[in-house]
Structures are given as C-alpha cells and as structure tokens.
Amino acid sequence: MPSLTGKKALVTGAAKRIGRSIALALAAEGADVVITYRESSDAAARTVEELREMGVRAQAVHADLRNPESIRQAVKDAAEFLGGLDVLVNNAGRFETAALESISVEQWDAMFETNTRGPFLAAQAAYPYLKAAHGRIINIGSLGGIHPWPTHAHYCTSKAALHMLTQTMSKAFAPEISVNCVAPGMIVNGEVSAEYEHFAKKTPMQRNGSPQEVAAAVVFFASGPHFITGQLLGVDGGLGL
Numbered sequence: 001m002p003s004l005t006g007k008k009a010l011v012t013g014a015a016k017r018i019g020r021s022i023a024l025a026l027a028a029e030g031a032d033v034v035i036t037y038r039e040s041s042d043a044a045a046r047t048v049e050e051l052r053e054m055g056v057r058a059q060a061v062h063a064d065l066r067n068p069e070s071i072r073q074a075v076k077d078a079a080e081f082l083g084g085l086d087v088l089v090n091n092a093g094r095f096e097t098a099a100l101e102s103i104s105v106e107q108w109d110a111m112f113e114t115n116t117r118g119p120f121l122a123a124q125a126a127y128p129y130l131k132a133a134h135g136r137i138i139n140i141g142s143l144g145g146i147h148p149w150p151t152h153a154h155y156c157t158s159k160a161a162l163h164m165l166t167q168t169m170s171k172a173f174a175p176e177i178s179v180n181c182v183a184p185g186m187i188v189n190g191e192v193s194a195e196y197e198h199f200a201k202k203t204p205m206q207r208n209g210s211p212q213e214v215a216a217a218v219v220f221f222a223s224g225p226h227f228i229t230g231q232l233l234g235v236d237g238g239l240g241l
Contacts, residue, residue, distance in 0.1 A: 001030070002029040003030070003223035004030045004222060005031075006030065007030070007032070007087060007222075008032050008083065008084050008086045009031045009032070009086065009087035009088075009089065009222070010033075010034045010036070010089070011023045011089040011091055012091050012118070013036060013038070014035035014037070014047065014091060015035060015037040015040035015044035015047055016040060018140070018187060019035065019092065020043075021211035022089055022091055022211075022215045023035050023047060024047075024051065024215070025215035025216065026087070026089075026218070027051045027058070029219055030056065031056065031087065032056045032058065032082055033056060033057075034060070034078035034081055035047060035059075038065070044060035048060045057081075061078060061081075062074065065092050065121075066110070068121050071121045072125045075122060075129075079129045084129050084132065085130055086130070087136045087137075087138070087222045088123065088136070088138070089138045089218055090137070090140060094110065094111055094115055094155070094158075095152075096152070098151065099151060103153060112158050115158035115159060115161075115162060116161045116162050123169060127173065127177075131177060134176050135176075135177055136178050136180075136221060137177060137180075138181070139162055139165070139179070140184070141162050141163050141166070141181045142156075142159040143184065145158075145159030145163045145183060146183060159183075162181070163181055166180065167230045170230030171230065178221070178226050178228060180228065180232075180233065181231070181233070182218055183232055183233065183234045183240075184234075185199075185234065185237060186199040186203070187210065188210070189210065189211055196208055203237040203238060204237060204238030204241065208237070213235055217235050221233070
C-alpha cells in the first residue's frame with residue numbers, strides 16, 4: 001500500500017514546476033491533494049486533472065500569499081474539501097534578481113510577504129487541523145538561504161528566515177506536528193542554457209537537479225518517521241558544499 005494512502009495534503013503554489021511535481025508525488029503515494037494557485041488557473045486545472053487520473057481526490061483553490069485573509073480562506077477551503085489536513089507543503093515562492101544597492105522597500109517587502117510571511121500564516125491557519133492529525137509541515141527553502149548570492153539579497157534573506165522559521169515551528173508545534181524544510185539547489189525541468197550548464201559543472205554530481213528529486217525529499221518528510229523534525233535537507237547534488 002502506498003505510504004500516504006488516506007492522508008490529506010495541501011500544497012501551495014502547485015499549478016506547475018516544482019509544486020506540481022510535489023503534488024503528483026504525494027498523490028502517487030496515495031494522498032488526496034489540494035493545490036493553490038494565484039494566477040495560473042489553467043495550469044492548476046490541468047494539474048488537478050492529472051491528480052484525479054491517479055485515483056485520488058483533488059481540487060485547486062485560489063490563494064494570494066501576500067494576503068492574510070486569502071491564505072486563511074484557502075486553508076479553510078482545503079480542510080473542508082479534504083475533511084482535515086495531514087500535510088502542509090509551503091511551496092509557493094517568489095524569486096527575483098536585483099543588485100543589492102537597487103532593491104526597493106517594495107521589492108524587499110514583496111519577497112518576504114510571499115517567501116516568509118506566507119508560510120508562517122499558512123502554518124498558523126493549518127495548525128488546528130495538523131495538531132489534531134499529528135501531521136507534518138514541509139517548507140520549501142533554498143540553497144540561497146544557506147549561501148549568500150550577491151544579486152539575490154532579498155531572496156536569500158527571505159529563505160534564510162524561512163529556514164529559521166522551520167526550526168522555530170518544529171519546537172513550538174511539537175510534539176503533535178513535525179516541521180522540516182527541503183532546500184533545493186539548481187533545479188531545471190528539461191531547460192537548456194549556458195547558465196544551467198555552468199551550475200552543472202560546479203556541482204559535484206555534475207548535473208542539475210529535477211523537480212521530481214525535490215518532490216522525493218518532500219515525500220520522505222511527509223511519510224517518514226514523525227520523530228524527524230526541525231531538519232533542513234539540501235537537494236543540490238553537493239553544490240552547497
């Protein structure tokens with residue numbers, strides 16, 4: 001029997017890319033899945049169709065992680081559709097390249113609204129359901145939250161804060177809820193460019209990662225020992241070493 005049969009999962013920002021792969025991987029292990037989207041309604045509908053074809057219950061709900069009320073409503077809608085929550089994956093994120101000296105207050109705040117405050121508010125909203133189910137929270141961090149990238153100061157700082165939030169939540173929400181974080185490195189989905197090849201050559205494993213490999217790490221935290229909590233798992237082929 002798949003490891004997550006009968007479990008109920010919410011994955012934010014899962015219409016496409018890494019989030020989509022996470023949702024599909026959870027469904028492959030038997031979980032019913034609700035995904036959120038902000039603008040990609042057509043992609044979200046296609047992902048839900050794929051999930052349902054796997055034999056699980058699935059739904060897409062709109063959520064703007066910059067809006068606290070939108071987050072609370074999305075979590076409530078997901079829990080009502082699923083009949084509770086066992087797993088929350090805070091995947092939705094914002095990425096932007098900008099010279100440190102040119103980053104505006106608006107850019108800085110927008111990055112933290114999505115990458116740090118959004119997961120915090122989603123976890124708060126999901127807390128009662130996850131506590132009742134002895135559930136799991138998996139945050140999607142970044143190698144950029146561990147290593148400073150000079151042209152991504154606001155992004156790196158927001159992800160570093162998310163890593164600390166993971167550890168803080170793991171202590172605050174114990175013993176009922178385990179909280180862990182997956183930190184991807186350079187992840188590509190079949191794209192080819194000189195920049196991607198540059199990172200592949202710098203990586204000890206001599207290639208970039210795939211969304212499916214990030215999803216596998218999420219499944220591990222969603223289905224592995226509940227005793228594992230407060231951990232940061234890099235999925236970067238050794239790039240961060």
